[in-house]
Amino acid sequence: MMWQAAAAHIEQLTPAPAPVREVFVDAVEMLNVYSPVFIAGFLITLAATPVVRHVAVVVGVIDTPDLHRKHHKAPVAYLGGLAVFIGFMCAMVASFILIDGDAADFAPVPLSILIGASAIAMTGLADDIWKWDARLKIAGQLVAAAALSYSEIGIGAVTGVLQPLIGAPEAALFSVAGFVVPNAALYYWVGTAFLGFVIIAGCNSANLIDGLDGLLSGSTAIMAAGFLAIALLLASIATVDDPTTSLVGVRVILALALLGTMLGFLPWNFNPAVIFLGDCGSLLIGYLCVTTILLFGEQGSPSMVVAGFIIFGLPIVDTTLAIIRRKLAGVPMNTADANHLHHQIKRALGSVKKTVFALYGITCAFTILGVAIAAIVLLTSTRVLVIYCIGMALFGFVISVAIKIALLHRWNATPAPPAESDAPDRSA
DSSP, X not given: OHHHHHHHHHHHHSOOOOOOOOEEOOHHHHHHHTHHHHHHHHHHHHHHXXXXXXXXXXXXXXXXXXXXXXXXXXXXXXXXXXXXXXXXXXHHHHHHHSOOGGGGGSOOOOHHHHHHHHXXXXXXXXXXXXXXXXXXXXXXXXXXXXXXXXXXXXXXXXXXXXXXXXXXXTSEEEEETTEEEEHHHHHHHHHHHHHHHHHHHHHHXXXXXXXXXXXXXXXXXXXXXXXXXXXXXXXXXXXXXXXXXXXXXXXXXXXXXXXXXXHXXXXXXXXXXXXXXXXHHHXXXXXXXXXXXXXXXXXXXXXXXXXHHHHTXXXXXXHHHHHHHHHHHTOOTTOOOSOXXXXXXXXXXXXXXXXXXXXXXXXXXXXXXXXXHHXXXXXXXXXXXXXXXXXXXXXXXXXHHHHHHHHHHHHHHSOOOOOOOOSOOOOO
16 A cells, blocks of 8 residues: 555656647648748858859869860859858758747758768769769768668658568567567668668769759759659648657758759859859759658658659659660760760750750659659549559650660761672772
């Protein structure tokens, strides 16, 4: 009785845990509340770009035309990626200090994402200035992937694929002498490997299409609008029990920051460009796009991740073409050439602006398709197999046309063998 009375007394003195507040997310209100992130990213990048350009000209970090792959008429400053990085980090600061209301209760952008962005940007900046070896750039990208894996970003992207095959993460994977290894271990390592692969692939895919004035920055702005649409769709159907652990707000913040910085940089980068992104900018853009896509799989929905990668379709198509082209030619994968998708379309259309707008159109098509898949999956019970088939057909069509243009260009550039004459040989 004495122990029971003591336990009852302690229970009375112990404060009851605060009830978890259930939050119903209003997507439109969230967009309004998070608008300072977009404004900060846009204005800071817009103002920082000419300053960074002046510094690049003074220190001599410029890109000189070579009349082979670089067709701009005069030397153009590099280091545009530094302005993008400054604008992005200022947008992150705005997300920490300028957000109020219920949205302020949501989890902020994880520090691991910011560490990864800094590692990527500094790696690209070092390459722009000192021309780093490709292996050093890969090392910097792996550092960023390791930072993300620390927060288990990317694990949710593989959950929806592995769970039907091997069971829930808490189930036993195997048991040895009474020691049970849970599925969670396999989830972690598969997710980490997947994360490292997509970070490297995404960074370098974005780098490959950065070949014409305004192409990557404008295409990324279109993709960021698609990412924002999916993030708001996910927010609109979310019922959050614990806002402090939910990544609902993080997805919206990253999409708005990416959209704002790209629109702030585009006026300086559009043809005729006065500054280029450089590896600092292109690698950072690829990293931010892939990170945002991986966050769509937070609840273990592979369809959302697939929709995100469809939006990112233009870099994926161009990288796939580059791999096929170099494999057929028997040259190393890192061999530069002038047969990327934008080079081929430019030869067909004869104008940088026409080419860029044509590729904007392709990006819009991929973006509309990706957002449509996300909307159908989230808002209806309709199966999306048909839309996946349409996406595959669109990828296949673009790749086939690009391969055909490349083959025609190669055949036209190859001199024809001399025709054989029917006349008798009288040389003797």
